[in-house]
Amino acid sequence: MKVPFNDLYLQYKSIQDEIDFVISDVIKKSSFVRGEYVEKFEEEFASAIGANHCVSCANGTDALYIIMKCLNLKQNDEVIVPANSWISTSETVSQAGGKVIFSDVNEQTYNIDIRDIKKKINKNTVGIIPVHLYGYPAEMEEIMCIAKENNLWVIEDCAQAHLASVNGKNIGTFGIASTFSFYPGKNLGAMGDAGAIITNDNELAKKVAMFSRHGGLTKGDHKIEGINSRLDGIQAGILSVKLKYLSMWTEQRRDIANIYSEKLQGLKTPIIADGYKHVFHLYVVQHNKRDALQDYLKSKDIASIINYPCALPLLEAYRSLGHSKEDFPVSYHNQSRILSLPLFPGMSNEQIDHTVEKVNTFVKNN
Numbered sequence: 139m140k141v142p143f144n145d146l147y148l149q150y151k152s153i154q155d156e157i158d159f160v161i162s163d164v165i166k167k168s169s170f171v172r173g174e175y176v177e178k179f180e181e182e183f184a185s186a187i188g189a190n191h192c193v194s195c196a197n198g199t200d201a202l203y204i205i206m207k208c209l210n211l212k213q214n215d216e217v218i219v220p221a222n223s224w225i226s227t228s229e230t231v232s233q234a235g236g237k238v239i240f241s242d243v244n245e246q247t248y249n250i251d252i253r254d255i256k257k258k259i260n261k262n263t264v265g266i267i268p269v270h271l272y273g274y275p276a277e278m279e280e281i282m283c284i285a286k287e288n289n290l291w292v293i294e295d296c297a298q299a300h301l302a303s304v305n306g307k308n309i310g311t312f313g314i315a316s317t318f319s320f321y322p323g324k325n326l327g328a329m330g331d332a333g334a335i336i337t338n339d340n341e342l343a344k345k346v347a348m349f350s351r352h353g354g355l356t357k358g359d360h361k362i363e364g365i366n367s368r369l370d371g372i373q374a375g376i377l378s379v380k381l382k383y384l385s386m387w388t389e390q391r392r393d394i395a396n397i398y399s400e401k402l403q404g405l406k407t408p409i410i411a412d413g414y415k416h417v418f419h420l421y422v423v424q425h426n427k428r429d430a431l432q433d434y435l436k437s438k439d440i441a442s443i444i445n446y447p448c449a450l451p452l453l454e455a456y457r458s459l460g461h462s463k464e465d466f467p468v469s470y471h472n473q474s475r476i477l478s479l480p481l482f483p484g485m486s487n488e489q490i491d492h493t494v495e496k497v498n499t500f501v502k503n504n
């Protein structure tokens with residue numbers, strides 16, 4: 139038996155007629171860049187998250203860059219981001235003109251550690267970007283309090299956490315704005331690159347839309363200089379189709395995660411605090427012989443991934459910051475222990491059982 143990490147073809151097959159229809163309809167209408175499908179998806183996604191505005195763009199990295207440019211990030215403005223994330227979260231701070239400040243992550247949640255945020259705040263700090271890593275919400279109520287006390291903005295990086303929530307409030311609605319990725323493997327994925335910014339702020343929404351479309355919303359009328367970061371009609375059509383199934387797929391993810399957490403033995407599995415809704419973009423375990431576990435699973439045809447093999451501040455890209463592993467003890471400790479197990483909607487019971495059995499066999503013998 140083979141267990142892939144994800145199975146996007148299986149997902150496509152389950153909704154093939156609808157997907158094929160929208161693709162050919164976009165072609166028929168030549169509605170390739172923006173257009174009616176894009177506007178429709180923006181409305182639907184804003185409403186799914188429970189926010190006033192969704193401004194789509196080319197990908198989740200651009201979403202972060204665009205919102206920070208629109209918040210007028212300046213040199214020496216410091217933005218606090220977690221040490222364990224995908225590099226988009228930090229690289230866009232630098233690209234938008236600010237200074238990246240890394241915070242360690244919480245041992246239990248893998249998300250940004252609020253104790254470390256407090257230590258990193260100083261007179262140059264302007265914002266915080268919590269990431270709802272692996273689909274588990276960051277401690278948004280606490281983070282919003284810290285931000286308010288210190289007059290900071292908060293942008294939520296929701297790339298891995300579509301439909302996650304804290305005490306009934308959807309993630310993506312806490313901060314001044316939030317960013318989403320619809321990279322194919324994300325919980326809501328296009329068939330190419332796609333992203334979006336969500337906000338309740340009317341002015342900001344307008345500015346973000348303008349900036350991502352060459353600085354103007356009417357052709358030829360450029361209010362400012364901007365960039366070209368637009369969503370295309372085919373991706374928007376596909377995303378609208380998939381959005382209808384997102385709740386169901388999310389429940390499937392949660393069901394599989396429950397089975398894993400019940401049956402896996404002798405290794406650290408994800409925690410879920412009261413009131414927190416985890417959407418399990420990734421199911422991450424820890425084991426001190428992680429590499430051997432991964433090799434063993436591979437030999438049994440079970441795919442797994444390391445998210446991420448190196449804490450951001452310890453990457454070569456950030457060598458100039460001069461950080462050492464002692465600066466981020468939890469992130470550093472985790473990077474050699476974490477492993478993401480296969481988990482995707484449509485995963486069969488046989489695949490789940492096979493994975494559980496092989497992981498447990500390895501753990502028992504090691």
Ligand SMILES: *Cc1c(COP(=O)(O)O)cnc(C)c1O
Nearest residue numbers: 197198199224226297319320321
């Ligand atoms: C995927 C991801 C992004 C970037 O999204 P792209 O659409 O690939 O540009 C940003 N942040 C996090 C945490 C991600 O997982």
